[in-house]
Amino acid sequence: MQLLICGGTGCRASESNVLKDNLEKELKKRNLQDDVQVVETGCFGFCEKGPIVKVLPDNTFYTEVTPEDAERIVGEHLVKGRQVTDLLYTDPEKKEKIADSKHMDFYKKQIRIALRNCGFIDPENIDDYIARDGYQALGKVITEMTPEEAINEIKESGLRGRGGGGFPAGLKWELTRKSQADQKYVVCNADEGDPGAFMDRSILEGDAHSVLEAMAICGYCTDASKGLIYIRAEYPLAINRLKKSIEQAREYGLLGDNIFGTGFNFDVELRYGAGAFVCGEETALIHSMEGERGEPTVKPPYPSVSGYKGKPTTVNNVETYANVPVIINKGAKWFASIGTDNSKGTKVFALAGKVNNVGLIEVPMGTTLREVIFDIGGGVKDGKKFKSVQTGGPSGGCLTEKHLDTPIDYDNLIASGSMMGSGGMIVMDEDDCMVSVAKYYLDFTVEESCGKCSPCRIGNKRLYEILDKITKGEGTHEDLDKLRNLSNVIMDASLCGLGQTSPNPVMSTMDNFWDEYIAHVEKQECPAGQCKDLLRYEVVPENCVGCTACARNCPVNCISGERKQVHEIDQSVCIKCGACYEKCKFNAIRIV
Amino acid sequence: MGKVKSLDDLKKMKEEVQSRINLREKSDHPENQVQVKVAMATCGIASGAKEIMDYFINELDKRNIDAIVTQTGCMGYCYAEPTVEITLPGKEPVVFGYVDTKKADEIIEEYIKKGELIDGIIPVTYKTIDE
Numbered sequence A: 001m002q003l004l005i006c007g008g009t010g011c012r013a014s015e016s017n018v019l020k021d022n023l024e025k026e027l028k029k030r031n032l033q034d035d036v037q038v039v040e041t042g043c044f045g046f047c048e049k050g051p052i053v054k055v056l057p058d059n060t061f062y063t064e065v066t067p068e069d070a071e072r073i074v075g076e077h078l079v080k081g082r083q084v085t086d087l088l089y090t091d092p093e094k095k096e097k098i099a100d101s102k103h104m105d106f107y108k109k110q111i112r113i114a115l116r117n118c119g120f121i122d123p124e125n126i127d128d129y130i131a132r133d134g135y136q137a138l139g140k141v142i143t144e145m146t147p148e149e150a151i152n153e154i155k156e157s158g159l160r161g162r163g164g165g166g167f168p169a170g171l172k173w174e175l176t177r178k179s180q181a182d183q184k185y186v187v188c189n190a191d192e193g194d195p196g197a198f199m200d201r202s203i204l205e206g207d208a209h210s211v212l213e214a215m216a217i218c219g220y221c222t223d224a225s226k227g228l229i230y231i232r233a234e235y236p237l238a239i240n241r242l243k244k245s246i247e248q249a250r251e252y253g254l255l256g257d258n259i260f261g262t263g264f265n266f267d268v269e270l271r272y273g274a275g276a277f278v279c280g281e282e283t284a285l286i287h288s289m290e291g292e293r294g295e296p297t298v299k300p301p302y303p304s305v306s307g308y309k310g311k312p313t314t315v316n317n318v319e320t321y322a323n324v325p326v327i328i329n330k331g332a333k334w335f336a337s338i339g340t341d342n343s344k345g346t347k348v349f350a351l352a353g354k355v356n357n358v359g360l361i362e363v364p365m366g367t368t369l370r371e372v373i374f375d376i377g378g379g380v381k382d383g384k385k386f387k388s389v390q391t392g393g394p395s396g397g398c399l400t401e402k403h404l405d406t407p408i409d410y411d412n413l414i415a416s417g418s419m420m421g422s423g424g425m426i427v428m429d430e431d432d433c434m435v436s437v438a439k440y441y442l443d444f445t446v447e448e449s450c451g452k453c454s455p456c457r458i459g460n461k462r463l464y465e466i467l468d469k470i471t472k473g474e475g476t477h478e479d480l481d482k483l484r485n486l487s488n489v490i491m492d493a494s495l496c497g498l499g500q501t502s503p504n505p506v507m508s509t510m511d512n513f514w515d516e517y518i519a520h521v522e523k524q525e526c527p528a529g530q531c532k533d534l535l536r537y538e539v540v541p542e543n544c545v546g547c548t549a550c551a552r553n554c555p556v557n558c559i560s561g562e563r564k565q566v567h568e569i570d571q572s573v574c575i576k577c578g579a580c581y582e583k584c585k586f587n588a589i590r591i592v
Numbered sequence B: 001m002g003k004v005k006s007l008d009d010l011k012k013m014k015e016e017v018q019s020r021i022n023l024r025e026k027s028d029h030p031e032n033q034v035q036v037k038v039a040m041a042t043c044g045i046a047s048g049a050k051e052i053m054d055y056f057i058n059e060l061d062k063r064n065i066d067a068i069v070t071q072t073g074c075m076g077y078c079y080a081e082p083t084v085e086i087t088l089p090g091k092e093p094v095v096f097g098y099v100d101t102k103k104a105d106e107i108i109e110e111y112i113k114k115g116e117l118i119d120g121i122i123p124v125t126y127k128t129i130d131e
């Protein structure tokens, strides 16, 4: 048996550590210490009812447990097998006591729709997919529904594109359907270029058939018989599993000619990208597939009218497709019951950065950032203070404490100065310098700009240079004005979404962390202690005992001093690597 | 298996594979077959999931435990890779994180053989579409 005690910050504040000691004492008293293990766990995500104790294996969930309750939990529950009912959680809606955490809603902030099969099925075995209703939606659509009916179902579900823009998927399909042509195409955008994002890769690695099925559904709806998946060559496992899945689907007659005996033909091929961020933009992606340079062109015409080889083409993101079979199987109403007014369903996020539970999560639209970072993500690493969360990758922005309770959806994120993007979410703590963060993203944009239009090619380079100057302590107030003006010009004048959004990381950090910019400019200081050019490592003479640890570990030998004498750092040689700071056991090196 | 020629075909096939998978999962002596799923997406493999999968296959065999070991996609717990889901007969699945060969050995000896819960369990934090 096991007693799990929440060791999260919230529960510790309400004496969960005393409770733990008491439980251990009670167990010892009854000589149960070898049979029952007391384990401190991460946050259960239910801090307001803490401290929490969970009993395994029966999953009993006690809330608001005080240290004095230890005796009853051990004496009653463990010894006599009777639950301590007054400590059980009472569901505020149903007004009944719930003993089993599996049935507590708050405990399950995630809903898996796009990820429904990831981690459940063997991705290399089509039978596993079929056993979980795989290809039923395709069968239903092509044998029982007209294309218009199916498009309507998608429209009514409220599904919006998960690749960043959030365009309504059903409407896009309708536009392609209405375009007349002898050949049309269905394209899946699996380029996934945002730094830190891995949602699409995980879906393709864990459940490739769901994307193939949805593409075939889209093909039926838009009169397209050919599907193309544009995937970056850096995703070998996803490619491998896609290839196997396509082959298996063909073998079963679920791709190919005369699917379900209806005369409907649809097949899928792969196209490889070389890993350029701009090739995720749909027009650039199409050019890349045609063998042209991966450069965007002006819209309109939209791909739905003139896309691959000039033919009407539906381009959707991997995750957008992964939702489609579920919508058909469970109905638009069901899907639309999840989420907020204008953003339906769920969103998958790749939660990364300074957060305890780095991972892939899927939450209903409308979940707050706080719930994602603190409840699901388990809070900031090493007990540090939360500073910012970046969403939307290089096109997005950095949000702060004051945005934590904003429900996540397309519109709210844009209103807060960021955007949904494809689902990267990077958590930052007090040690992250926001000017450097903006510089990091601009470095990425400069590298990835295709160079076709000058606002993006030249403007972003200048933005980067100004930011670099500021992080070196050489920035002026005039530079700050320039950052803003230039950002506005780049956003207004760029050809594609890359340049139109690339200043977002600069603008949002200036809006939310203005003080930090000012500190760099006016005082030549980096409050987070990150900008190397603005730091100095110094010996604190009172604390230095002359142990020589710093001198021995300095890679450039710039620390001198006799044994048992106060040491000194030669600033002209120091490369600010911080090795001395880490090695010193006497707090005798300080950062200024 | 032949081609799917109609929706009814597919529905029949679903029944068939479902019972086959049930069989695979429960076998003909459901009282002792154990099911082990190893998360084998890029993140898992990079953290050593392949070795862990081999270890389970070999060791369960050596120790004469009737088990079926399969691979699956990312379970989402990237911070705790490699992750492994164990389903004992008649029990709810349990996910273990940070599984190295030492942990795998402990899982076999303590959880699979004796049914005792050990450190490293990741609690379920999501709903499925069927709930």
Ligand SMILES: Cc1cc2nc3c(=O)[nH]c(=O)nc-3n(C[C@H](O)[C@H](O)[C@H](O)COP(=O)(O)O)c2cc1C
Binding pocket: A160, A161, A162, A163, A164, A165, A166, A167, A189, A190, A191, A192, A193, A194, A277, A278, A279, A280, A281, A282, A283, A315, A316, A317, A318, A320, A422, A496, A497, A498
């Ligand atoms: C610079 C840039 C990069 C993009 N990268 C991606 C990407 O990696 N994956 C993606 O699905 N969409 C990406 N998009 C959005 C696509 O242009 C397009 O809107 C999307 O594939 C449409 O699918 P959806 O409606 O299902 O989201 C990018 C857009 C821009 C401007």
